[in-house]
Amino acid sequence: xxxxxxxxxxxxxxxxxxxxxxxxxxxxxxxxxxxxxxxxxxxxxxxxxxxxxxxxxxxxxxxxxxxxxxxxxxxxxxxxxxxxxxxxxxxxxxxxxxxxxxxxxxxxxxxxxxxxxxxxxxxxxxxxxxxxxxxxxxxxxxxxxxxxxxxxxxxxxxxxxxxxxxxxxxxxxxxxxxxxxxxxxxxxxxxxxxxxxxxxxxxxxxxxxxxxxxxxxxxxxxxxxxxxxxxxxxxxxxxxxxxxxxxxxxxxxxxxxxxxxxxxxxxxxxxxxxxxxxxxxxxxxxxxxxxxxxxxxxxxxxxxxxxxxxxxxxxxxxxxxxxxxxxxxxxxxxxxxxxxxxxxxxxxxxxxxxxxxxxxxxxxxxxxxxxxxxxxxxxxxxxxxxxxxxxxxxxxxxxxxxxxxxxxxxxxxxxxxxxxxxxxxxxxxxxxxxxxxxxxxxxxxxxxxxxxxxxxxxxxxxxxxxxxxxxxxxxxxxxxxxxxxxxxxxxxxxxxxxxxxxxxxxxxxxxxxxxxxxxxxxxxxxxxxxxxxxxxxxxxxxxxxxxxxxxxxxxxxxxxxxxxxxxxxxxxxxxxxxxxxxxxxxxxxxxxxxxxxxxxxxxxxxxxxxxxxxxxxxxxxxxxxxxxxxxxxxxxxxxxxxxxxxxxxxxxxxxxxxxxxxxxxxxxxxxxxxxxxxxxxxxxxxxxxxxxxxxxxxxxxxxxxxxxxxxxxxxxxxxxxxxxxxxxxxxxxxxxxxxxxxxxxxxxxxxxxxxxxxxxxxxxxxxxxxxxxxxxxxxxxxxxxxxxxxxxxxxxxxxxxxxxxxxxxxxxxxxxxxxxxxxxxxxxxxxxxxxxxxxxxxxxxxxxxxxxxxxxxxxxxxxxxxxxxxxxxxxxxxxxxxxxxxxxxxxxxxxxxxxxxxxxxxxxxxxxxx
Numbered sequence: 001x002x003x004x005x006x007x008x009x010x011x012x013x014x015x016x017x018x019x020x021x022x023x024x025x026x027x028x029x030x031x032x033x034x035x036x037x038x039x040x041x042x043x044x045x046x047x048x049x050x051x052x053x054x055x056x057x058x059x060x061x062x063x064x065x066x067x068x069x070x071x072x073x074x075x076x077x078x079x080x081x082x083x084x085x086x087x088x089x090x091x092x093x094x095x096x097x098x099x100x101x102x103x104x105x106x107x108x109x110x111x112x113x114x115x116x117x118x119x120x121x122x123x124x125x126x127x128x129x130x131x132x133x134x135x136x137x138x139x140x141x142x143x144x145x146x147x148x149x150x151x152x153x154x155x156x157x158x159x160x161x162x163x164x165x166x167x168x169x170x171x172x173x174x175x176x177x178x179x180x181x182x183x184x185x186x187x188x189x190x191x192x193x194x195x196x197x198x199x200x201x202x203x204x205x206x207x208x209x210x211x212x213x214x215x216x217x218x219x220x221x222x223x224x225x226x227x228x229x230x231x232x233x234x235x236x237x238x239x240x241x242x243x244x245x246x247x248x249x250x251x252x253x254x255x256x257x258x259x260x261x262x263x264x265x266x267x268x269x270x271x272x273x274x275x276x277x278x279x280x281x282x283x284x285x286x287x288x289x290x291x292x293x294x295x296x297x298x299x300x301x302x303x304x305x306x307x308x309x310x311x312x313x314x315x316x317x318x319x320x321x322x323x324x325x326x327x328x329x330x331x332x333x334x335x336x337x338x339x340x341x342x343x344x345x346x347x348x349x350x351x352x353x354x355x356x357x358x359x360x361x362x363x364x365x366x367x368x369x370x371x372x373x374x375x376x377x378x379x380x381x382x383x384x385x386x387x388x389x390x391x392x393x394x395x396x397x398x399x400x401x402x403x404x405x406x407x408x409x410x411x412x413x414x415x416x417x418x419x420x421x422x423x424x425x426x427x428x429x430x431x432x433x434x435x436x437x438x439x440x441x442x443x444x445x446x447x448x449x450x451x452x453x454x455x456x457x458x459x460x461x462x463x464x465x466x467x468x469x470x471x472x473x474x475x476x477x478x479x480x481x482x483x484x485x486x487x488x489x490x491x492x493x494x495x496x497x498x499x500x501x502x503x504x505x506x507x508x509x510x511x512x513x514x515x516x517x518x519x520x521x522x523x524x525x526x527x528x529x530x531x532x533x534x535x536x537x538x539x540x541x542x543x544x545x546x547x548x549x550x551x552x553x554x555x556x557x558x559x560x561x562x563x564x565x566x567x568x569x570x571x572x573x574x575x576x577x578x579x580x581x582x583x584x585x586x587x588x589x590x591x592x593x594x595x596x597x598x599x600x601x602x603x604x605x606x607x608x609x610x611x612x613x614x615x616x617x618x619x620x621x622x623x624x625x626x627x628x629x630x631x632x633x634x635x636x637x638x639x640x641x642x643x644x645x646x647x648x649x650x651x652x653x654x655x656x657x658x659x660x661x662x663x664x665x666x667x668x669x670x671x672x673x674x675x676x677x678x679x680x681x682x683x684x685x686x687x688x689x690x691x692x693x694x695x696x697x698x699x700x701x702x703x704x705x706x707x708x709x710x711x712x713x714x715x716x717x718x719x720x721x722x723x724x725x726x727x728x729x730x731x732x733x734x735x736x737x738x739x740x741x742x743x744x745x746x747x748x749x750x751x752x753x754x755x756x757x758x759x760x761x762x763x764x765x766x767x768x769x770x771x772x773x774x775x776x777x778x779x780x781x782x783x784x785x786x787x788x789x790x791x792x793x794x795x796x797x798x799x800x801x802x803x804x805x806x807x808x809x810x811x812x813x814x815x816x817x818x819x820x821x822x823x824x825x826x827x828x829x830x831x832x833x834x835x836x837x838x839x840x841x842x843x844x845x846x847x848x849x850x851x852x853x854x855x856x857x858x859x860x861x862x863x864x865x866x867x868x869x870x871x872x873x874x875x876x877x878x879x880x881x882x883x884x885x886x887x888x889x890x891x892x893x894x895x896x897x898x899x900x901x902x903x904x905x906x907x908x909x910x911x912x913x914x
Contacts, residue, residue, distance in 0.1 A: 032803025109242025360579025364552025372560030452479025460500025753792030
């Protein structure tokens, strides 16, 4: 495969296909990218905007161009010596008529050859051995009486099915003949009224029938929901199927199949079963064998029953392919192995397991590190005080997470919780020693343990709990014990035992399987519980500063010392030297440069906090003192300041020009869309399941007033301008750190210019490639582009220069030792510096942090470093260091003056070669 140097994440959909990606190959090759990191491209739902709702893993999505389109992209990439990193989704598929395997299960039930493919509990109490389908807009009887369920004929498949709006529910094929026979029997009973052709039609096999066949028409008429008799027959027919239709609101209470999080349209796949793995991966691996795919990114690996087992099985398949390709093509034995990356949110202090044989995570933890070191710890208290005063809520993010976890167990994840309770209950009832562990007690104890679990999940398997998980499990036990009565807490050691304290393999069947099932259900519960509670709830309830609430961030930690970044970089180099590094993803809540500007706000708290306090109570914005809530007001104000469009400049005392007014309207539209999602995710005053339109309208009205173009808009613009330069400097610093730290840097589409996007779908808007191409063709050096930094070309120049450095000196990044460097002088605490070192080359990287202290004013591009210097003596350098970002080389191999080298451009990188 081609050496993996840097990736660009591209979001494929019907409006950006393989052919559209082909047209960008030359641009990204010139930029220095080695691989296209593509969103899922196997068949997904029609008009899917993202590909995570797959329907058929045995083919490429036709809307993207099908296999032929993928082949054209592969050819174009290979011609440029580039490759593909593919995002795959093994955990789930979308339900519905487009999914042939799901439809087969609906038609045949447990007899379907795909029944074991999906994670279905056919024995769940109350389901009567049926698959529960909560897709109706009202109670079943009401929907039936309203005539919304109708029988229809599929001429192509020669089968009847039930229609409900966009849904198609197949019938057991054995029922087709019976339905036609019943219609024919009715016809025989009334033969005097039959036309000759209708009599003859009863002798035709149902496979040969057309939609206008009289018996088909008669069958449909017999099940017409407009009549009481027809509804009775249709109900009786549905009762004989392998599924039961239900009101959608019952999904959280009675679902008997595993979902992706709480999304009932996505069903869990039992990929831990080797036959299921083979069936769902055969086509994908054939693309690898053809040489079309160089590496894989595994979506939501924590959702799988056995992440380690899955990763090892996948690695074994990739290794076998490499051996076969070597034998057929004579490829060298020392070729770089195909990487496997796992989408994994690492909790505070958590480390990716080293025995999975993967190459690292997709890099959320790096995003957290860079964001953390760019926040001024001194800004936390004034911002927290403002939050408490205006929102009326505490500033303890961990407490918000705990409360949200409890709500999830009682609400959107209740069905998943009950499945886990059932599994533990089965284990408890199997022995006289534990059968007094009643279901109510299990709910209390299990719930407390799940709520207290500090990370996404543990990774116990048939061999028990790994040592790496012991500390997290102990923490959960302590948290649970503090919440439970003494009687309930006495059961905790038993759960410790069952959830991996003892290896299931040490027990005979059926206890071995009961233990495996119980611990698997627990692990598949805590993962969505963490995601829903942290990312999709607490992150929208607690906002001391929104930049610390993003995906992968530790919201309980406002700021980090640079040493934390250095330690993590050293550890990654040792354990996962090819781990992915990212600061922007398709899942981020705020674009990387919005976070950079919010971080700058932490440095300006003394100035900004009083203004936000006044705006939060400003009658020009709000008709009511209570609506929207203080928390929603502060979040809106933070986002308006941080996402303020850089091209939207206000001249002093001048009216807004017409283009600026349109830009304000467009900006307001984006903020309103973000705010509605934020309100519903918070689940406090509105909710996805029950939107509070009056409340949401009050929030929208405030946004429209704030951005109407009047005096208040000018006040906001003037304050937003204070974030411009420090935010830009932070943005450049995080770019340099991502491109020079140990690992493989990932660029999210379009973020080589300033990324002021918001949560999806805002972060998936079309990218202005023409502007980026024009800037790249200009080949401007970063220091020169810094003079007109607002257009974003300076960020692209930094990306291009450092990717060129990675291409010219690959060993520096694949093998280079990581050496933290310490500055001295007046602003030593405002420096983050390190070296990458091989026997023949040394790279020195320096970026600023908390840069407002280094500027004479918010409009000053030049930084004042005074006597701050960086000692290079320990590196043993000789000669001159060549500059890659700034204009001047470093002549002294012992000392680097920041005033001399970083005053006209904030970031530096120099290379010494011996």
